[in-house]
Amino acid sequence: MRDIVITLIVFGSLPFVFKRPFYGAVLWIWISVMNPHTQSWGWAQSMPFAAIIAGTTVLAMLARPKDVKFPNTALTWILVAFTGWMCLTTLFAIGPENPLPLLNKVVKIMLMTLVVAMLVRTRRDIEMVVWAIVVSLGFYGVKGGLFTIRSAGAYRVWGPTGTFIEGNNEIALALIMVVPLMLFLGGLITGKWGKRAMWAAAGLCVLAALGSYSRGAAVALAAMLGFLWLKSQEKLKLGALMVVLAPLALVFMPEQWHSRIDTINTYEQDSSAMGRINAWKMAINLANDHPLFGGGYQIYNKFIFQLYAPNPDDIHAAHSIYFQVLGEHGYVGLALFLLLYLVVWRNGTWVIRHAGELPELEWTIRLVRMLQVSLIGFMVGGAFLSLAYFDVPYYIMVIMVATRLLVQKTLKEQVAQAPAALEKEAESVA
Incomplete structure (x- = not known):
């Protein structure tokens, strides 16, 4: 069933890519970051979805050149130079x-x-790209956070097999990166329950990152939260929230987690x-x-x-x-x-x-x-x-x-x- 759903989503979206090539970019981000086909159990795992989406997007760009504009910026040219x-x-x-x-x-x-x-050219485009990243990584964050709660942190969280974020360390860092993007989208959502759902998803991503037992992710999480507080316009409110929630999260994690993280201080051994x-x-x-x-x-x-x-x-x-x-x-x-x-x-x-x-x-x-x-x-x-x-x-x-x-x-x-x-x-x- 999962194979059919993923295949229908991909091929059902391709006509919209020819209507507007930007949709191909969003589809590419979803397939390359989330790798949803890795969550299937059959033939979809070996389907070249990425190649199909990339090829369709390029063809759509050639068919609609007015929708395409190369961003002539220093960052773009440095990326080209690095690739070369x-x-x-x-x-x-x-x-x-x-x-x-x-x-x-x-x-x-x-x-x-x-x-x-x-x-990517308009505000709507920018927000859709952010949503694509959040949905792609947030799926594993919510799933991993719930797994950590259910297992009381006794088992490690792992990423999707055969991807960049397959390992426990890699998925943890990816989830840490997506939390600030969730907070940004939470500010755009007007509905009360939508905001709460986004904040809950961000919290589950943090819990999943802790549940990975990654020492590097723990350091990155501390750095990110500290910088998030500095960048926040509500430092008092956010600081109070961190002071309350951080100890609760640490107390929730089992002894083997603390033993693992404590090895940071004794790395020579x-x-x-x-x-x-x-x-x-x-x-x-x-x-x-x-x-x-x-x-x-x-x-x-x-x-x-x-x-x-x-x-x-x-x-x-x-x-x-x-x-x-x-x-x-x-x-x-x-x-x-x-x-x-x-x-x-x-x-x-x-x-x-x-x-x-x-x-x-x-x-x-x-x-x-x-x-x-x-x-x-x-x-x-x-x-x-x-x-x-x-x-x-x-x-x-x-x-x-x-x-x-x-x-x-x-x-x-x-x-x-x-x-x-x-x-x-x-x-x-x-």
Whole structure:
């Protein structure tokens, strides 16, 4: 039954994509972030839904070029440069394994990110993209939160099999990122019960993140909540709520959860933590030896670790977005990667500084603040996870760019209308 429902949703939506290509972008985000076919039990699991949606969207863009506009911004061009650099570093990959399958996967993500960026233009588009992310990740957050309550936190929460967020650490970070977006949408919902449902979903996402037993997610959650409080316009109310709910959540979790989190203070005695540090040092040594191009994809194997790791027998994935990019794409790749987040942050700061000039743009300030809170969660939690190519942060970048462009357009329209209004006023006085 699930296979039939998912297939009907996808193929039933395709005609609307030809009517307006933007719907293809929303459908792509849903299928790539939620991966609903992984929740089926039959033939839908192997269906190439992503390829079908991507192909249909591109064809619709060609058929309706007026609906497409490339966002000529610094962030967009840095993303293009980063994608091109990853292609270049693959040519100089030093590992024995074939890097092309992973490059193919990453390039598809980056290209579709650009496609989404070319189709998001209005406030409604921006809000629909946010909704697509919230629904896609919120499904697992609500499900995981209820599971944590039912099991009293005795078992770990895991993500959908075969996806970026399959592991307990990965799903936890994704759920932490989606909470601020839920809070933004909660402010747009007018109905009392709708608001309560969104707040409840956000709470379940937090509980699911705790139920993952992820130490990195716990650190990211603390950083995100702290920054959320700083960005909040109701600091007293939110602070009081955190003071009340945080101890309750911690008391709810069982002893084995506290024992797991407490190992943060004794990481030297934890084999997993030391394995990550070994992988980080390997990435640094590799990048120092190949500073321009790094080692390319597929560097987490015995051959590379024997060359560059302090402990060649302790083979781990990067477990850090920063060391992952450094080891795979060198210092140039890391510089482009960090520049992406610097520029997207400055875009948000620009919106906050200028959008306050018009009351009708107040919603953009609230949105940008929540986007920044979400990025803080990712940048902190990502320091302990190999999620450099996770697509949700790139969609957040797209939302940020689209929001800034919309604010710029609105402000320009106001400036253009001002002389006409003054002239009309002068005529009425005369």
